Amino acid sequence: MLFKKISLLGVTSVLMLGIAACGAKEETKTNAGAAGDAGKTTGASAPAAITGSTAATTKKVTYLGKEYTVPAKSDKIVITGALESMEDALVLGVKPVGAITVGGKFPAMFAKITDTTQGIGEKTQPSIETILKLKPDVILSSTKFPAETGEKLEKVSTTIPVSHISTDWQANLNLLGELTGKQEQAKQALQAYNSDVKTLREKVAPVFKDKKVVTVRIRTGSLYIYPADVFFNPSVYEELGAAVPEEVKQAKAQQLISLEKFSEMNPDYVFVQFAEDENKDTPKALDDLKNNPIWKSINAVKNDHVYVNIVDPLAQGGTLYSKAAFLEGVKKSNIIPTK
Template sequence: MKKFWKVGFTAALALFLAACGEDEATSGKSKQVEAEPKEHTVTYMDKEYKVPAEPTIVAASLESMEDLALLGVKPAGALAVGDELPSYLAEDLEGAELIGDKRQPNYEAILGLNPDIILGTSKFQEDVKTQLEKIAPMMPISHVSTDWEANLTAVAELTGKEDEAKKILEDYKADAAKVKDAVSESMKDKEVVVIRLRAGNLMIYGTDLYLNPVLYTDLGFAVPDEVAAAKAQEAISLEKLAEMNPDYIFLQFEESENADKPEALDELQKNAIWNGLDAVKTDQVFVNSVEPLAQGGTAWSKTKFLEAVQQNLSK
């Protein structure tokens, strides 16, 4: 009888201790879960976006892909160029699922990734914007270059990379100041312009667009009248460019943007008017000094273009 009592008591005690252990473990887990924020709010362009602490992100714009790559973040999905990740971002974004072309995201592919937030672009047409917002909140990353700090900061807050973003911004501004000091004297009376060959046409941009803020805001170069007058991306004739006759030209040519006129660059370089430009005659035309698909108004683009300007204009 005593033996039975001892066995029973021992078993009961073991069960009691096990139950206490489970309660403590459960309690610990509860406390741990409660300590972790379930979601946080990111404010971008006066709009609030609520996301989990570690959101599933789909990058449906090259602008956001550049910022994510610079911050060292791999999204669940990203856009393709020619059925694959853009070569200049492929290594940084390796493993991201392809979710369509930059002009037309694949809604089914995006839906299949069950994103918490979609990083789009302010260039989206209204119908694309509407369809994406049916899937998840869509943050339209601005294509206006002067919004680059707000863009990077918002993406950093979404991904917990605030410290990295702060350093990127500080480093860029410090580097820009050094380059400005290095070239200010030699570039005092010089005219510099960025031109993009698209669909066989020469395109220039307004002061606040594409790569231009690096030249005219950060480095303080004189703004050509034609650039000052441009409200957006605008075509400029070769004859008008000849009248402008800049001292330095950064010429961007991407094959995928000239699919119908693949020989546009070769034809331009053989043109007599082009060859009469001062920049051409003095060998001051820099073709694709930065990745031609670079969006311009991102920290990635600005950092790379600043390096190109330093390399080519401080000789």
């Protein structure tokens, strides 16, 4: 059995728009009273929009149906809990003044935007005291946060809960573009990505026709599948044209699946994501899976169509960065037949 371990040498041209330094410090304090919890959203992908101005130094931004008052340009952004926002910042070259860490440090994939960034704690435990000292213009939190965490952050500055639902990826990118004055850069990145999708779909959709394609994640040593609109599934099903398997249709959230049940699915193509940080107690889980005879019986394994970490295992899936990286990985794989 041969697994495809494809290193991420780069993503599509949309990510080469330039990593820009943050602008001058904002001297005017923002109005902090307009934040609210956006909650879980589905299907909304309309861009954030400026709906009006309350003063020369502020503006109102609408994001997923809620309105927030923010500085005319937010130079000091803190990202707490939302790795999706970190990936958007990477695309737009935005350097947050403060951001979450993973295992006490910034992941290497964010090196270009975190050289001047202050760590504010792990994504599940942001330090309110540290954030307060940074005096941020805006705080980008996560819809995964409990209400009490959002309330604490709102007392510091305007807080916008960024959606973790994959179908909101365009709204998320446009929100950061609106906050930082990089709307045009976000627009160009989206246009380039959509063009890339169209070209690649023409090559991949015929390959995936009548085939079962599944993305899985190994966490705490176990296999998990996801709903059709979560993780990398929108890239596989909506953009590259694969049919959604019944098991994926029935998944309501991240769902544990036994190896026996997965073998019954018997997929023809499998994308596996495995991060060491998510398997600290079972570091050999991937190797054990490779050597399991049940796993070896699956069509994808037998036909050399298993792709491990086609993108960085920390990539969230539902962002422009993740989606562009996924396309790049597919291009470098053996999925597209050579003539």
